[in-house]
Amino acid sequence: MGSSERTPFENPVVEWVDSRLPVFTMMQKEYGVFPTPKNFNYFWNFGAIAMIMLITMIVTGIVLAMHYTADVNLSFDKVERIMRDVNGGWLLRYMHSNGASFFFVAVYIHIFRGMYYGSYKQPREILWILGVVIFLLMMATAFIGYVLPWGQMSLWGATVITNLFSAIPLVGDSIVTLLWGGFSVDNPTLTRFFALHYLLPFVIFAVVFLHVWALHVTGSNNPLGIDTKGPQDTLPFHPYYTMKDTFGTLVFLIFYAYMVFFAPNMLGHPDNYIPANPLVTPAHIVPEWYFLPFYAILRAITFDIGIPFTDITIISAKLGGVIAMFGSILLWFVLPWLDTHPIRSARFRPLFKTFFLILVVNFIFLGYVGSQSADAKLFGLPLSLLGLAGTAYYFAFFIVLLPWLSKNEKGRELPTSIHEAVLEQKKG
Amino acid sequence: MTADSKNRRDFLHLTGAAFGAVGIACFAAPVINSLNPAKDTLALATTEVDLSTIPVGESKTVMWRGKPVFIKHRTTEQIEEARSVELAELPDKEEDKDRVKKEQWLVTIGICTHLGCVPTGQKTSDAHGEFGGWFCPCHGSHYDTSGRIRKGPAPKNLAVPPYEFVSDTVIKIG
Numbered sequence: 001m002g003s004s005e006r007t008p009f010e011n012p013v014v015e016w017v018d019s020r021l022p023v024f025t026m027m028q029k030e031y032g033v034f035p036t037p038k039n040f041n042y043f044w045n046f047g048a049i050a051m052i053m054l055i056t057m058i059v060t061g062i063v064l065a066m067h068y069t070a071d072v073n074l075s076f077d078k079v080e081r082i083m084r085d086v087n088g089g090w091l092l093r094y095m096h097s098n099g100a101s102f103f104f105v106a107v108y109i110h111i112f113r114g115m116y117y118g119s120y121k122q123p124r125e126i127l128w129i130l131g132v133v134i135f136l137l138m139m140a141t142a143f144i145g146y147v148l149p150w151g152q153m154s155l156w157g158a159t160v161i162t163n164l165f166s167a168i169p170l171v172g173d174s175i176v177t178l179l180w181g182g183f184s185v186d187n188p189t190l191t192r193f194f195a196l197h198y199l200l201p202f203v204i205f206a207v208v209f210l211h212v213w214a215l216h217v218t219g220s221n222n223p224l225g226i227d228t229k230g231p232q233d234t235l236p237f238h239p240y241y242t243m244k245d246t247f248g249t250l251v252f253l254i255f256y257a258y259m260v261f262f263a264p265n266m267l268g269h270p271d272n273y274i275p276a277n278p279l280v281t282p283a284h285i286v287p288e289w290y291f292l293p294f295y296a297i298l299r300a301i302t303f304d305i306g307i308p309f310t311d312i313t314i315i316s317a318k319l320g321g322v323i324a325m326f327g328s329i330l331l332w333f334v335l336p337w338l339d340t341h342p343i344r345s346a347r348f349r350p351l352f353k354t355f356f357l358i359l360v361v362n363f364i365f366l367g368y369v370g371s372q373s374a375d376a377k378l379f380g381l382p383l384s385l386l387g388l389a390g391t392a393y394y395f396a397f398f399i400v401l402l403p404w405l406s407k408n409e410k411g412r413e414l415p416t417s418i419h420e421a422v423l424e425q426k427k428g
Numbered sequence: 429m430t431a432d433s434k435n436r437r438d439f440l441h442l443t444g445a446a447f448g449a450v451g452i453a454c455f456a457a458p459v460i461n462s463l464n465p466a467k468d469t470l471a472l473a474t475t476e477v478d479l480s481t482i483p484v485g486e487s488k489t490v491m492w493r494g495k496p497v498f499i500k501h502r503t504t505e506q507i508e509e510a511r512s513v514e515l516a517e518l519p520d521k522e523e524d525k526d527r528v529k530k531e532q533w534l535v536t537i538g539i540c541t542h543l544g545c546v547p548t549g550q551k552t553s554d555a556h557g558e559f560g561g562w563f564c565p566c567h568g569s570h571y572d573t574s575g576r577i578r579k580g581p582a583p584k585n586l587a588v589p590p591y592e593f594v595s596d597t598v599i600k601i602g
Contacts, residue, residue, distance in 0.1 A: 156545070159544045160543045163543045164543075178460070178464055181463055181466070182469045182494055183469075183494055184494040188465070188466065188469060192463065278491075278494060278495070278496065278546075279489060279546060281546045281565065281566060285566060317581065318581075318583065374568070375568060
């Protein structure tokens, strides 16, 4: 950001501005000629796509907020008014509600990409950690946003999730009262959730800025996971990757538009079209799809953990579930130190690749478990048991397998440079 | 710089940082405390209920602090059932007589102690669970005619709110 060397621009207006505030120089350096590995595949589109979704969410959200009121007696009707009376209100709301889902789709693929190609490894640890922070902020924002329409799922989802904090020993109940601002999820809860739902996206935006900043210090990883060695390994960001990102984004937006226009309520829950009623609980409370794997981990712990052969409980089932759920994401923070294998890309680590792909299937399976009721069965086996097995593999992968593989996996021979690998591939 | 002035500078840094931290905490305290229940929320904290409209064997749900309160006019058999249980059988050990002020009236907060759902069992046509009291549909907790947890994931009995008899047929909750 400093005023280092600058090449003058020909356009006098641009030059006038740039000599006072070098934004054009900065854009030229970071997005024009920025050297980018030339072997990206389409997985490298999803950072840009996530950015587009964040902007979509903020723009539609600001307009929706202009038509919304946070009040237990008004919110439900205000949302219905947006759907029926506000010009194009249905479109804005469906873009926003489905946009949340597609934002998560993009970010989940982005995280998968980062894990598969070892993008979290040295020297990109802080870049990775900032990404995990963004993901946690997104989860908080999405959860809070789901409460705002004040339907049955809004109220009861919020009740179940905020009650999780009551599992914390000693101070749990006081924390829950503080979160609620009352004695149940009620008007004070709704108004503060609205304030936070407006605030958090801008916090996300700020952390995204840091995330991109860190990216531009270390440069991008690539499918081979080896460092760039010179100009023969890279391409200028513009026009090569501006074009590739635009193309990928447009394809992604086709799927998004399909959902918005043809299946806008497919990912939602019909109970949220019933106004919130504190006297009646819906028979089956489920979170939005993007939380399901973590919800399954929460429910997998159904037993107290205590000192064997005594009545003493150290961690109750409720607290155990909460610790497991938060722990499953917090583990990502230390991922660069759990997996210390020198090879980044899974392409050259067959064992890691196998175990990681099992983890992905396992994660999707946990999502299925989370969507079912607690006493459901699959092939005659209680689903809660399968959920526990899935949870066990999840934690074993990070805590046991990754450190073990770091020491013992030999890995394949790496190509000498990106340039040569690309030429090799061209030759076939 | 002498060793002496270095120590003085360290001391100034530490006291400066400590005062800064205390200052921030002093500012944060009222901000966070403003999120606690406000006075008007607390003022809604008492509710009076006329019991004379509840026939024997039936129940009534009233709102107190935004939560449902179950008031059950228990039959003799239900009282009998609640009192005949051995304490050792209960996950959360509590005598029925400690949970009521007058044995025919059971007053509990109608919120499952697991994750806060509202159990069914207030209407005679509802599911009452295996112990004739209430049943929580969310995760399958069964409560008996004293509102005590008997089976399922809930850790505690239905809470008894603070209440008193204002007259023979009127109670004040809160």
